[in-house]
Amino acid sequence: GAVPSSHGEFVLMPLLISVRSLCTTALFLLAPACTLALARVRAKRTRSLADEDALKQSALDKSSFTAHSVLLHLISLCKELSIDSLYKVAVDIIKDLLPIERAAVFLVDTEKRKLHLIQSADANDIQIPLTHGIAGACAREGKAFIVGDAYTDARFDPSVDELTGFRTRSVVSAPVLDEHGSVRAVLQALNKKHLGRDVPFSNTDQMLLEVLANVISGLHARGVVFEAMARQEQQAKALLKTVVICHSGQSARKKASAVTSAVKVGVDSDCAHLYVFDEVNNELLLLSDTEARSNLRLKIASDACSRAVRSGQPETGQGPTSASFPSDPRPALAGRTTHSVLAVPIVSGARVLGVLEARNQRHGTFAAWHVELLSAISLQVSDTQLLQELLDELVANQTLVTDKETEELREQFIREYSSEKRTSATWVDDVRELTDGTSPSKVRLKRLLSTAVHNQHEYRTQAVNPVRLKYSHPTASTLLNLPAKLRPDALYSWDLDLLALTTEELVQLTAAILCAAGVLSAFDISLDALACFLDKVSSSYLGNPYHNFQHAVAVVHGTFLLSRDLIEEADRMEVEGAEPKAASRLRLGKLEVFALLLAGIGHDVEHPGVTNQFLVTTSAPLALRYNDESVLENHHAAVTFAILSDKKANILRSFSSEERQQVRHLVCKTILATDMAHHATAVKELTAIAAETKPAENLSVLAALLHLADLSNSCLAWPNSRQWALLVCDEFRAQVKRERELGLTVAPHLAELDGPYAIAKLQIGFIDFVVAPLWKAAALILPTAKGRVVQLESNRSEWARLKQQAPNGRKHSADLDERVGAAAAPA
Numbered sequence: 001g002a003v004p005s006s007h008g009e010f011v012l013m014p015l016l017i018s019v020r021s022l023c024t025t026a027l028f029l030l031a032p033a034c035t036l037a038l039a040r041v042r043a044k045r046t047r048s049l050a051d052e053d054a055l056k057q058s059a060l061d062k063s064s065f066t067a068h069s070v071l072l073h074l075i076s077l078c079k080e081l082s083i084d085s086l087y088k089v090a091v092d093i094i095k096d097l098l099p100i101e102r103a104a105v106f107l108v109d110t111e112k113r114k115l116h117l118i119q120s121a122d123a124n125d126i127q128i129p130l131t132h133g134i135a136g137a138c139a140r141e142g143k144a145f146i147v148g149d150a151y152t153d154a155r156f157d158p159s160v161d162e163l164t165g166f167r168t169r170s171v172v173s174a175p176v177l178d179e180h181g182s183v184r185a186v187l188q189a190l191n192k193k194h195l196g197r198d199v200p201f202s203n204t205d206q207m208l209l210e211v212l213a214n215v216i217s218g219l220h221a222r223g224v225v226f227e228a229m230a231r232q233e234q235q236a237k238a239l240l241k242t243v244v245i246c247h248s249g250q251s252a253r254k255k256a257s258a259v260t261s262a263v264k265v266g267v268d269s270d271c272a273h274l275y276v277f278d279e280v281n282n283e284l285l286l287l288s289d290t291e292a293r294s295n296l297r298l299k300i301a302s303d304a305c306s307r308a309v310r311s312g313q314p315e316t317g318q319g320p321t322s323a324s325f326p327s328d329p330r331p332a333l334a335g336r337t338t339h340s341v342l343a344v345p346i347v348s349g350a351r352v353l354g355v356l357e358a359r360n361q362r363h364g365t366f367a368a369w370h371v372e373l374l375s376a377i378s379l380q381v382s383d384t385q386l387l388q389e390l391l392d393e394l395v396a397n398q399t400l401v402t403d404k405e406t407e408e409l410r411e412q413f414i415r416e417y418s419s420e421k422r423t424s425a426t427w428v429d430d431v432r433e434l435t436d437g438t439s440p441s442k443v444r445l446k447r448l449l450s451t452a453v454h455n456q457h458e459y460r461t462q463a464v465n466p467v468r469l470k471y472s473h474p475t476a477s478t479l480l481n482l483p484a485k486l487r488p489d490a491l492y493s494w495d496l497d498l499l500a501l502t503t504e505e506l507v508q509l510t511a512a513i514l515c516a517a518g519v520l521s522a523f524d525i526s527l528d529a530l531a532c533f534l535d536k537v538s539s540s541y542l543g544n545p546y547h548n549f550q551h552a553v554a555v556v557h558g559t560f561l562l563s564r565d566l567i568e569e570a571d572r573m574e575v576e577g578a579e580p581k582a583a584s585r586l587r588l589g590k591l592e593v594f595a596l597l598l599a600g601i602g603h604d605v606e607h608p609g610v611t612n613q614f615l616v617t618t619s620a621p622l623a624l625r626y627n628d629e630s631v632l633e634n635h636h637a638a639v640t641f642a643i644l645s646d647k648k649a650n651i652l653r654s655f656s657s658e659e660r661q662q663v664r665h666l667v668c669k670t671i672l673a674t675d676m677a678h679h680a681t682a683v684k685e686l687t688a689i690a691a692e693t694k695p696a697e698n699l700s701v702l703a704a705l706l707h708l709a710d711l712s713n714s715c716l717a718w719p720n721s722r723q724w725a726l727l728v729c730d731e732f733r734a735q736v737k738r739e740r741e742l743g744l745t746v747a748p749h750l751a752e753l754d755g756p757y758a759i760a761k762l763q764i765g766f767i768d769f770v771v772a773p774l775w776k777a778a779a780l781i782l783p784t785a786k787g788r789v790v791q792l793e794s795n796r797s798e799w800a801r802l803k804q805q806a807p808n809g810r811k812h813s814a815d816l817d818e819r820v821g822a823a824a825a826p827a
């Protein structure tokens with residue numbers, strides 16, 4: 001029994017000490033209260049005695065009662081550490097010390113130039129402008145004063161009375177000043193009464209309020225320091241927790257969940273999320289959130305998280321109806337209003353790996369220190385392998401989810417099409433049945449049917465053209481009135497992000513390029529005709545994922561940069577006194593530059609979103625018209641000149657007939673040269689020109705420049721390059737879908753373009769076997785192409801990295817690489 005008892009003593013000792021200190025505190029607090037009680041009793045007794053001494057005693061007791069009472073209140077005030085509660089207690093104290101109907105405190109918001117009313121009685125959030133009312137006057141003047149009758153005072157503003165239903169008669173106000181003499185708050189006592197009647201406020205009342213204001217001023221300063229310390233502690237704890245978690249041996253998922261809970265506590269939000277950015281699919285994967293929801297994919301859109309991915313910077317949003325919150329499919333967030341959001345990217349080098357997101361700051365909006373904290377946490381996370389581990393784990397899980405979804409979708413389709421409706425899907429079955437046999441009549445029938453399906457598709461593509469929505473037609477006056485983002489230096493950069501531009505802006509950009517190339521003035525091209533021409537061309541491009549007006553303008557921009565470089569290179573050679581022949585062989589005239597840009601504008605017009613091969617195989621009307629030879633390219637050139645034949649759109653009006661013929665010749669030939677069937681010849685020819693083993697003809701130089709620009713996507717900065725690649729794949733997928741519907745053979749490298757592995761593999765093959773040989777030949781002549789080749793190599797290693805990370809590599813065999821390269825060209 002000896003051991004437990006001695007153990008008990010050890011426990012009891014500190015307990016006893018703390019009980020004793022508590023009693024001391026209580027006594028210290030109670031002593032004035034006892035004196036107070038005694039004083040009250042004495043005061044009553046003295047009043048009953050009517051002699052002079054007793055009256056004197058009474059006055060003395062009264063003042064000692066007041067002094068005690070004030071002291072007691074000040075002690076309770078000193079205990080308040082937060083600024084909010086400090087002023088709430090202050091209201092109670094004023095009401096307790098003075099015989100008044102109401103007490104009030106107005107906090108000064110210097111930034112918004114407002115006064116914020118704090119009343120202990122009702123918690124209504126009342127704000128008045130700093131220029132209004134007696135409180136406003138006190139805040140502006142920084143002095144205490146008494147108002148005898150509020151409604152006769154010019155400074156009085158009755159709006160607060162109207163809001164609260166209270167009627168103000170007399171007021172005493174005192175300002176709470178900070179250490180620099182600025183007003184932090186205004187204390188007020190309202191309607192002094194004695195024995196049920198109004199009595200005026202005395203100087204002593206005013207002095208009492210001023211003393212209180214002085215004490216509060218010091219306590220307010222202490223509160224500021226205290227709140228800053230509390231905030232720092234909160235920050236440090238969240239950060240420390242993140243560091244410890246990230247370096248612990250826990251599973252990736254547990255780490256992620258612990259990081260999000262650290263974020264949630266650290267910034268005091270309703271919920272927090274951690275997303276991994278899936279570059280290949282352009283999606284954010286919700287990995288773990290504080291509500292333990294399952295994995296979810298969100299397309300990159302315009303919400304705060306998406307913006308953080310794009311900008312690589314912290315982004316905030318205010319709700320609930322702003323664009324920061326697209327329809328969120330998460331069940332946890334569906335029924336909840338989001339009023340504020342903070343999204344901070346997790347960045348490694350120049351790459352965004354993921355996003356940390358906090359929603360609904362509990363005390364209002366996210367402040368600068370919240371952004372700082374989340375940035376510090378994101379830095380910690382990016383330093384570890386956490387996101388990579390999560391991505392690996394997620395990819396493994398995701399495959400299962402997708403398979404299940406596909407299965408459900410398939411069942412839906414079966415249910416949908418088993419009804420009486422005759423749709424293209426049942427048509428497809430008919431076609432398939434017919435093609436089982438190989439008799440000539442069945443083959444003919446198959447061709448007829450597939451043409452019908454194709455035509456129907458073409459009609460649909462034209463009907464649903466997303467680029468045409470909300471479009472205003474360009475005019476001569478709006479054409480060269482460029483928006484700020486198309487400032488002149490953007491025009492001369494390969495980094496110009498065309499995918500971010502509207503159709504109007506793309507039209508303006510094209511006009512600006514023609515203007516910068518000097519061809520508008522050289523050939524006296526009217527802006528009215530140009531506006532009409534560009535309007536007609538832009539609306540003749542269809543809403544394909546890739547072969548649309550955006551692609552056309554990208555190619556115009558590329559030919560502009562390449563031809564400019566070529567001209568500058570020729571100038572440089574001339575200045576340096578190179579052999580005149582060498583310089584002149586690269587010399588491009590204004591007419592050639594114009595033809596090149598015009599060819600770029602029209603080079604894919606009315607592209608149906610399928611390849612020449614598809615059109616030939618399905619005996620599409622276009623293939624029949626052009627005898628299966630460069631079907632698309634013939635069509636693009638023909639449509640371009642059909643548009644020019646319209647009088648209003650004829651930008652060749654002021655050209656001489658010789659010039660016109662020459663432009664037509666150059667434009668048609670360069671557009672026809674974009675057919676990928678001529679790619680190998682184009683590479684050979686460009687290499688020969690570079691090696692000076694072949695004289696450079698203007699036409700072959702122009703054709704090479706247009707072909708280079710047409711194949712420049714892989715040479716752009718990685719985020720842009722990746723986007724274009726994904727768009728090409730979207731278009732390939734759409735074609736594969738139609739090939740399957742028609743029972744046609746699908747090219748193996750395009751057959752499974754759904755996964756990141758297949759996409760990355762296709763891109764690598766395309767770069768190695770198609771883009772790199774062409775651009776490397778160009779780099780021998782053009783300085784700007786050298787920089788592009790460096791970018792191309794860096795992009796190739798990005799695809800290689802993605803390919804290595806992706807699952808299901810086993811599905812593909814290595815011998816596919818070469819074939820992938822040969823057929824993947826999206827010219």
Ligand SMILES: [Zn+2]
Nearest residue numbers: 604710826827
């Ligand atoms: Zn093209």
